[in-house]
Amino acid sequence: MLQIKNLNITFGHGTAKNHALKEISLSVQRGESCGLVGESGSGKSTVLNCISGLLNNWSGTINMHGKALQRKRRMEFYRKVQMVFQDPYGSLHPRHTVDTTLKEPVAIHGLGNANQRVEKVLSEVGLGPQFRFRFPHQLSGGQRQRVAVARALILEPELLLLDEPTSALDVSIQAEVLNLLKDIRGKRQLTYLLVSHNLAVVAHMCDKILIMNQGEIVEKITCAQLQRGDLQQQYTRQLLLASKGYNRTAIDQFQDY
Ligand SMILES: Nc1ncnc2c1ncn2[C@@H]1O[C@H](COP(=O)(O)OP(=O)(O)OP(=O)(O)O)[C@@H](O)[C@H]1O
Ligand SMILES: [Mg+2]
Secondary structure: OEEEEEEEEEEOOHHHOEEEEEEEEEEEOOOOEEEEEEOOOOOHHHHHHHHHOOOOOOEEEEEEOOEEOOOOOOHHHHHHEEEEOOOOOOOOOOOOOHHHHHHHHHHHOOOOOHHHHHHHHHHHOOOOHHHOOOOHHHOOHHHHHHHHHHHHHOOOOOEEEEEOOOOOOOHHHHHHHHHHHHHHHHHHOOEEEEEEOOHHHHHHHOOEEEEEEOOEEEEEEEHHHHHHOOOOOHHHHHHHHHHOOOOHHHHHOOOOO
């Protein structure tokens, strides 16, 4: 479904120049769930932003279904590829009801049956009809993120780009939303590219995991390899340790790679 080759991007000029992505190559098959893990600033969101078209000063190739994507995307692309952001507080318009938020993309793409679509997608994300005319401030964090997922699903996309979809949520709610996303993928046969700094989250959600460090992909592993602890890079072992919780002696031994 998605194939990226030698993706590069730099921000800034002169001494402030930052080569944020260096020769990133990856591929995601249809129906696959691929995870992108790495510490803060390693370039995970930047990869998603290049794919989704939010950034356009990249070089390299991004192919979807074997066809190279141009800097300016077709309307159809914005229907097929949807993004869910980290912060459900910032990503929903504060003065739009859930109903308005969900109907907006339907109108933009000229699709019919808006009411039916809204009802269907709300029940799919586990929100009853009583939520339909609420404003974001009348929802909990988990419920807001469910609305953000519903907004992504309402256009019947093929590929979901999920940028830390649960890291702004309470730990108990995180698992709920992750399981919801997992169920939806199974039912809709969606393809996911999921970003997280938490290896445990990605292990729960993904078949294949890419480890990023300082703008590069340093290791590609399967979920089975992760469970066996079959890791090549010391950096990946550190990430695994970090995602298991706070351990003072282990953290003191961390090194920069
Ligand atoms: N629009 C931008 N302009 C300038 N620099 C940017 C821009 N977007 C990202 N960067 C820089 O690129 C690098 C990678 O950022 P990115 O947001 O992709 O990291 P990340 O892995 O998503 O981190 P986090 O886990 O904290 O979200 C950082 O050094 C960041 O400062
Ligand atoms: Mg990020």
